[in-house]
Amino acid sequence: xxxxxxxxxxxxxxxxxxxxxxxxxxxxxxxxxxxxxxxxxxxxxxxxxxxxxxxxxxxxxxxxxxxxxxxxxxxxxxxxxxxxxxxxxxxxxxxxxxxxxxxxxxxxxxxxxxxxxxxxxxxxxxxxxxxxxxxxxxxxxxxxxxxxxxxxxxxx
Amino acid sequence: xxxxxxxxxxxxxxxxxxxxxxxxxxxxxxxxxxxxxxxxxxxxxxxxxxxxxxxxxxxxxxxxxxxxxxxxxxxxxxxxxxxxxxxxxxxxxxxxxxxxxxxxxxxxxxxxxxxxxxxxxxxxxxxxxxxxxxxxxxxxxxxxxxxxxxxxxxxxxxxxxxxxxxxxxxxxxxxxxxxxxxxxxxxxxxxxxxxxxxxxxxxxxxxxxxxxxxxxxxxxxxxxxxxxxxxxxxxxxxxxxxxxxxxxxxxxxxxxxxxxxxxxxxxxxxxxxxxxxxxxxxxxxxxx
Numbered sequence: 001x002x003x004x005x006x007x008x009x010x011x012x013x014x015x016x017x018x019x020x021x022x023x024x025x026x027x028x029x030x031x032x033x034x035x036x037x038x039x040x041x042x043x044x045x046x047x048x049x050x051x052x053x054x055x056x057x058x059x060x061x062x063x064x065x066x067x068x069x070x071x072x073x074x075x076x077x078x079x080x081x082x083x084x085x086x087x088x089x090x091x092x093x094x095x096x097x098x099x100x101x102x103x104x105x106x107x108x109x110x111x112x113x114x115x116x117x118x119x120x121x122x123x124x125x126x127x128x129x130x131x132x133x134x135x136x137x138x139x140x141x142x143x144x145x146x147x148x149x150x151x152x153x154x155x156x
Numbered sequence: 157x158x159x160x161x162x163x164x165x166x167x168x169x170x171x172x173x174x175x176x177x178x179x180x181x182x183x184x185x186x187x188x189x190x191x192x193x194x195x196x197x198x199x200x201x202x203x204x205x206x207x208x209x210x211x212x213x214x215x216x217x218x219x220x221x222x223x224x225x226x227x228x229x230x231x232x233x234x235x236x237x238x239x240x241x242x243x244x245x246x247x248x249x250x251x252x253x254x255x256x257x258x259x260x261x262x263x264x265x266x267x268x269x270x271x272x273x274x275x276x277x278x279x280x281x282x283x284x285x286x287x288x289x290x291x292x293x294x295x296x297x298x299x300x301x302x303x304x305x306x307x308x309x310x311x312x313x314x315x316x317x318x319x320x321x322x323x324x325x326x327x328x329x330x331x332x333x334x335x336x337x338x339x340x341x342x343x344x345x346x347x348x349x350x351x352x353x354x355x356x357x358x359x360x361x362x363x364x365x366x367x368x369x370x371x372x373x374x375x376x377x378x379x380x381x382x383x384x385x386x387x388x389x390x391x392x393x394x395x396x397x398x399x400x401x402x403x404x405x406x407x408x409x410x411x412x413x414x415x416x417x418x419x420x421x422x423x424x425x426x427x428x429x430x431x432x433x434x435x436x437x438x439x440x441x442x443x444x
Contacts, residue, residue, distance in 0.1 A: 064194070066192070068191050068192050069192065069194075069195065071191040072187075072189045076355075076444065078189065079353055083189075083327075083329055083330050083331070083352075
């Protein structure tokens with residue numbers, strides 16, 4: 001991941017009018033509810049390493065079983081780069097969110113091109129879902145909707 | 157007693173090389189992926205036909221070794237041997253990829269002395285207490301432990317060098333490659349797809365080496381666990397390519413047992429004419 005950041009910083013960047021992703025964490029009627037861990041990342045369609053945009057986890061829980069323990073449950077994100085991200089990451093990681101819709105700006109310095117925005121949610125005693133939205137930077141957004149653990153994921 | 161009978165049957169077979177037992181030795185980790193270095197992985201170890209159902213014989217914990225990512229040796233904790241399986245824990249306190257398992261090397265075979273068949277090495281029979289009730293008239297095969305003990309008058313000496321490894325890989329944080337460094341001896345596996353990066357909709361690729369060189373034409377058995385929950389065992393018998401690479405398309409997500417066995421004539425033990433090499437691992441293949 002680290003060399004990729006350097007590469008990305010050196011490449012042609014999109015204009016400062018960055019796109020925004022809105023992610024809906026659905027309200028679920030279940031006996032035991034815990035807020036999901038959610039990660040969003042961009043994969044360049046032309047290949048190359050993924051870039052984490054945001055990751056929400058239990059940042060406060062410490063002790064023998066800290067909140068970081070379950071980050072690997074976001075199994076696609078973990079494999080695509082989460083495992084080499086040092087947490088907490090400034091501007092990237094944050095606390096879990098209650099059901100609702102959240103706006104997250106995409107990074108301003110993204111090289112132009114085709115990407116797939118991935119959003120993955122995993123919930124303790126619950127399910128896991130991955131939603132993928134193909135986008136172009138700059139310009140074309142997109143939208144997709146999860147069926148269980150995620151609501152709408154929209155890039156504008 | 158069943159184990160002994162099977163061993164005797166194996167001795168009677170035309171060649172010791174053929175794996176006479178279908179039983180599969182397996183190690184099953186509670187997970188292969190940990191997000192930090194403050195955790196334990198707990199492992200089941202057993203020998204059985206169906207994966208990963210412990211219903212036959214426990215593995216012996218004394219033979220388990222732990223290789224840490226930094227090249228040092230770790231240790232197992234809380235080992236307990238039950239009727240059908242052994243369990244133990246490993247404290248994963250360093251980042252990177254760990255290897256946990258067994259490595260063994262021995263010589264097996266047989267010879268004739270005054271018209272009687274003797275065997276060399278191999279497994280010891282059941283402990284005396286269990287053997288006390290042996291059926292009357294069961295064939296008794298005399299044995300020596302090592303080739304050095306073969307008497308001078310022995311004829312028809314046939315010795316096989318046996319090398320076997322069974323290892324699992326557990327990764328804390330980002331994966332590392334240190335534990336895959338080949339020793340250059342026997343049959344070894346070098347992942348192209350790192351065991352921590354497997355996913356059921358992508359091909360898994362592993363290079364097999366014999367004495368450090370790509371091993372072409374090696375037969376590898378790949379079996380997913382939990383066959384009770386589907387019709388087919390989904391076993392695949394695959395062969396490595398000219399470059400020694402095995403390519404696996406996963407039938408289902410799950411834990412997989414992968415085992416390669418091959419023979420050659422490059423035994424290093426004096427008087428041994430052949431060498432049997434086995435490499436076994438358990439792979440975790442998540443859904444995408």
